[in-house]
Amino acid sequence: MKPFDYTTAQDVSQALAGGGAGTAYLAGGTTLVDLMKLEVMTPRQVVDINRLPLRGVSADRDGLHVGALERMSDVAGHRLVTAGYPVIAQALLRSASPQLRNMASIGGNLLQRVRCGYFRDTSTGCNKRQPGSGCPAVDGENRGHAILGTSDSCVATHPSDLAVALVALDARVRLVGRGGTRDVRLADFYLLPGDTPEREHDLRPGELVTRVTVPPLPWATRSAYLKIRDRQSYEFALASAAVALDLRAGVVRDVRVAVGGVGTRPWRLPAVEDALRGKAARPEVFEAAAALAVESARPLAHNRFKTTLVRRTIVRALTNLVGSK
Ligand SMILES: Cc1cc2nc3c(=O)[nH]c(=O)nc-3n(C[C@H](O)[C@H](O)[C@H](O)COP(=O)(O)OP(=O)(O)OC[C@H]3O[C@@H](n4cnc5c(N)ncnc54)[C@H](O)[C@@H]3O)c2cc1C
Ligand code: SF4
Helix, strand or coil, X not given: CCCCEEEECCCHHHHHHHCCCCEXXXXXXXXXXXXXXXXXXXXXXXEECCCCCCCCEEEECCEEEEECCCEHHHHHCCHHHHHHCHHHHHHHXXXXXXXXHHHCEHHHHHCCCCCCCCCCCCCCXXXXXXXXXXXXXXXXXXXXXXXXXXXXXXXXXXXXXXXXXXXXXXXXXEEEECCEEEEEEHHHHECCCXXXXXXXXXXXXXXXXXXXXXXXXXXXXXXXXXXXXXXXXXXXXXXXXXXXXEEECCEEEEEEEEEECCECCCEECHHHHHHHCCCECCHHHHHHHHHHHHCCCCCCCCCCHHHHHHHHHHHHXXXXXXXXX
């Protein structure tokens, strides 16, 4: 690990004053410290933000608000989340391990880096880690990589399960910097890799994520997160689906669908939603709609199976929800 300076911020303005290029904020540290040990991330200064008042889970007419420093396990078990937005609780509970969830924060989860093996191996090239050094995954080991939103520069999947659920629910993140405060839709916050895969999101140097807001969606009580992976726990998604369903008398009145494990960012599927809205909740309708999810897919040598897997994941998630209350 490269040497670095460590400070603890006592309030938001102190954190912002210490932030900027060459500085990393430390929340749970479960991504940051890992990557610093591997020398994939090499900040000159680390600012511990754990004393900032960025906690709390609450609800008002603007929706559900979650502080960026809330721990994943606390949010997964919070009554407002389990009752109103089960898809969020399930996405969190299917992430990482209980120990990691006790330590890791909501803001840190949304800002975690990709799990591509080449990104974490400094002996190889990687455009995301070192712009212009190439992408060995395109012709190399790419079983776990993306089929949607890829470019010739990078094919890594976005790793956060929580982000998939939040994108399905149209959540916004609040970003606070020295220049002021802005609220950004999470769907717009994450960037496609294009020619600049090193830019993963629209967070400016020194900005803090302070909270997440999920707009009210009464029918999200019927929602779920289905995650398919090689192991039952402690494993990232090969394919996942976050679905919320407004079902009346067997007809889909409204629906939200986003998928994970297959896209370079959490992937909302408006075409699938349009194909479901107003239709009878039947297997053939679900299958026809789910097929639209992969219309623009660009599979690689080892991940072609994901085009089928993600369609089946969507269909199963919808089918499970028809039978739930
Ligand atoms: C073995 C393992 C398995 C895992 N499995 C999964 C999984 O299945 N699904 C999943 O979703 N995740 C998984 N994770 C990732 C885990 O969820 C993240 O490591 C964790 O959520 C990061 O949170 P943290 O608070 O520890 O962030 P940190 O490590 O402290 O920070 C992560 C990044 O975010 C920045 N940051 C943190 N908070 C803020 C803030 N408020 N404002 C601005 N910048 C900030 C940091 O500077 C850093 O760059 C796994 C991790 C491990 C190690
Ligand atoms: S897929 Fe992205 S993260 Fe992985 S090696 Fe290629 S550029 Fe790097």
